[in-house]
Amino acid sequence: MTKVDDRADPEKGALATKVLVVDDEPQIVRALRINLSVRGYEVLTAGTGAAALRIAADKQPDVVILDLGLPDIDGIEVLAGLRGWTSTPVIVLSARTDSVDKVAALDAGADDYVTKPFGMDELLARLRAAIRRGAAEAGTHEPxxxxxxxxxxxxxxxxxxxxxxxxxxxxxxxxxxxxxxxxxxxxxxxxxxxxxxxxxxxxxxxxxxxxxxxxxxxxxxxxxxxxxxxxxxxxxxxxxx
Missing domain, CATH: 1.10.10.10 (Winged helix-like DNA-binding domain superfamily/Winged helix DNA-binding domain)
Incomplete structure (x- = not known):
């Protein structure tokens, strides 16, 4: 059996990219961790809004994938907390499909909005686009x-x-x-x-x-x-x- 060389992966350029996944659903976190890790991303995870803000401040990820339905703080509040000090791209990943929720998230500073259930290929494409925008803007500051x-x-x-x-x-x-x-x-x-x-x-x-x-x-x-x-x-x- 031929061993696949990870270095040939088309997403190899994302080797040093840190992605913070904020979601309290273990199966989604696991799926994202596996799919992102095999493509060379460094994956950080948080199951609560408070943990997300703490990790974001400590580790300063390059992009955040954020669920809105968190057990402690609503995702919109987490987004507002992030936007208080960083322009790091944020992709909202939520089961909320109402246009009101989408508008609220985008107005609060989200860069993109993906509804659950989602296709992994589409999410990865949106992730790559968000990372490119973030690299171009490079507007992160100390929190x-x-x-x-x-x-x-x-x-x-x-x-x-x-x-x-x-x-x-x-x-x-x-x-x-x-x-x-x-x-x-x-x-x-x-x-x-x-x-x-x-x-x-x-x-x-x-x-x-x-x-x-x-x-x-x-x-x-x-x-x-x-x-x-x-x-x-x-x-x-x-x-x-």
Whole structure:
């Protein structure tokens, strides 16, 4: 019997590619692990949303295959957690066939949506396409950002200061997340307003002053002399690590 040389596989180029499979159905995880492994992919697995976010932060996979029906956190929330810090391609693999679910997943940042039951060949083709897009964009950042006074976990959407959790309102978090994701860069006032409050509020610049003052009171050691949440007069704001 002739031994098949793995190196001749047409997907050999994926040798170092890490794929995180997030699903709580053992048979699906097993099928994906087998099919991906024999093609040279490194396969990571998670059965819960919390584990998925933890593994993604630690191992930084090149692509994620994500089920929406997880036992602890809805897949849409996992997707939002990932998109808080990385542009790694995410393929949703779900039994939910309703167009509303598909739209919600795509709006939350999914790159593709495959319904169960699925054909392995089609999924592998979509996986290769997602990996090519991800390689072209190469937009991954560290999920945990530390300053001398506070830490921001973009994946878990948590902020701590001196070891204690800091409660932020959804709007405060939205503003902080936008600044941290663009750390070191100037974020214009209109851009920040559109991202956090929506297009209808792109001229409401007083919102920014109010919420930035609240963030400084919660996070800066000296809110009157901020070191990390910086105002660029007449232009916008900057997060300085």
């Amino acid at each position: 945990v950002i530390e300053t001398e006074t506070f830490t921001v976990d973009l994946a878990l959407k948590k902020v701590t200061k001196n070891g204690a959790s800091v409660h932020l309102t959804p709007t405060e978090w939205g503003m902080l997340e936008m600044l941290v994701r663009n750390r070191g860069k100037l974020v214009g006032r209109k851009e920040l307003l559109r991202e956090v409050w929506g297009p209808a509020h792109s001229t409401e610049t007083h919102y920014l002053r109010v919420y930035l003052a609240q963030l400084r009171r919660k996070l800066e050691d000296d809110p009157a002399k901020p070191r990390h949440l910086i105002t660029e007069p007449g232009m916008g704001y900057r997060f300085q690590q």
